[in-house]
Amino acid sequence: MLDSIQDLGRFGYQQFGINPTGCMDKYAASVANCLVGNDVNEAVIEIHFPGPSILFEEPAIIAITGADFNATVNRKPVPINKPVFVNKNETLQFQSPKNKSQCYLAVKGGLHLKKWLNSLSTNLKAEAGGFYGRRLLKDDVIELNEGQHDLNLREEAFRVLPWQVNEYIGVDLPKEILVIEGSEWNWLDDLSKKKFLKNPFFISHNSDRMGFRLASEPLQASGKTELISSAVSFGTIQLLPDGQLIILMADHQTTGGYPRLGNVISVHLSRLSQLKTGEEIHFKFTDHQTAETLLIKQQQHLLQLQNACKLRLENYTHEIRNEND
Template identity: 30%
Template sequence: MITILETSPLNTVQDLGRPGYRNLGVSTSGVMDPVALRAGNILLGNNDDAACIELQTYPFVLRLDAAATFVVTGIDAAIELDGRPVLPWMVETAAAGQVLRIGQPGRGARGYVCIAGGIDVPVVLGSRSTQLRGGFGGLDGRPLEAGDTLKTTGTTLDMAGYGALPPSAVLKDAAGEADGRTIHLRAMPATDYELFTPEARQRLWTTPWRITPQSDRVGYRLSGAPLELRHRVELRSYGVIAGIVQVPPSGEPIVQLSDANTVGGYPRIATVIEADLWRLGQARIGTHIHLHECSFAEGVAAMRPVSAYLDDLRMMAGRYRQSARRRAGMKSGDRA
């Protein structure tokens, strides 16, 4: 069991989401940075989709009412366990009653508190993710509040003190950089790309788009030179997924994200590839993003380094746990 002592708005329980219900008007939801959640769960030996606490606002303080092993991924922030500094992306074990405090990140936007065994909330439509607009999933379908308690399995690992490099330090972005102030994302021209003027299509790839405060888990609204259509069009509603870049009448794009609407009707100019959505999920309000055109084949190939990062982490964590158990067994034998 854990108790929330201090939280700001919009921190929720999330997992990898609930696919398969968009035809019923239910969005996928789930974490904004699935790579960070998968990495945390791999480090703890959890199932990949074990639920966590997704942090969007800070500070966040919780008390571990039972001994538990945990890791905080997604961000580089000041983290303390009973006042002792704790490194992000590093596995730690807390004793019952210890308090975990997570401050404002220096890098990244969304942090993930992953607990060995996962957060135990009811499964709704195949997922533990919070759907804020629908008011279901997670803890009563709402953001966490001070005084809330969350069930955990109370699992502690027999080793700690190991961790991972964040993906931003390993995976190059669309500009061939590991990190930077401008977030570089790869995107494919979408269904309605040719409906825009040549000038607008060129501007899509050259404008440094700024993420505005009118942004949330549903989508990021971007500010920049407006994108014009060749002529006014009426489109039938179509299915929407995370990554689709829509252009409303204002001409300033909207990138759909985890809580994306299930249907929409604005013209689609591009789609951010799946391999880069985690980067977008870590982008702060006010950050600039730069879109780089890529092909479908390039978009598919871009998932390989992400999968390789997670596979390498899975192998490393497994070997570390095996080695730790072997050392523990040898010590037990010596005592016998």
């Protein structure tokens, strides 16, 4: 899969067919930003293994979250979910995939890029947003925003800063995916309904940022006519004509005409997006009460994390200044 610049998505333009794009695992991306004192919506680099080698031409404080690809800086391991200081001329590399699939790199102060329609997310269809509207390629140079040097660590080598994410909701990867019932659920025949709720579904190899195709026993709609196109969403589970399912992911189209059996709840999109080809999931229906409560808990957790990290960063900066004086 491709590596690209993303934030939490571009909203307000779906009426024009402009899809929101954004990070696959928005929660992990938000955590990365929190750890380095950024706003949660700051642009990050979404990385898939094998990932790039990144030479830092200036010092930076960074954080890596989501998938653990055994990152190193000049051969020293970089832990995930902790901020680290990388000095000028040091190189970040990703050695081997330990778990999960979407890795996020946040840089304190953010990436110096021009917003397109209020967002830094890369829209590959429109060739706009992010880094010249395209995936990242070898030899690209991404400028960093101001605010890198305020720690005054210029003479220091790589070091891990003393705070981390402890309570990390979403780090677990259970197979169960909670779903809100979709408008065309009742198009399925009874046997297919049972299969949907009982059978395992496997992430198929032709899955990408647009959608995860699932492999399982085919399901059947009971002789209904074609559906007239209407809006779809990140997490919409559609029934394809061959009886297989696709779950629409971050780069999904704005509208679709396949029957919508359900929608993965917002909080479970993170765990879903982190699955790899061949991994299995099970669907279970839930209600709005449950889905909303989980989502609100996650948002509150992020707010607390953001405030706590900002405070730690301030104190740390202060200590370093005193040491240097």
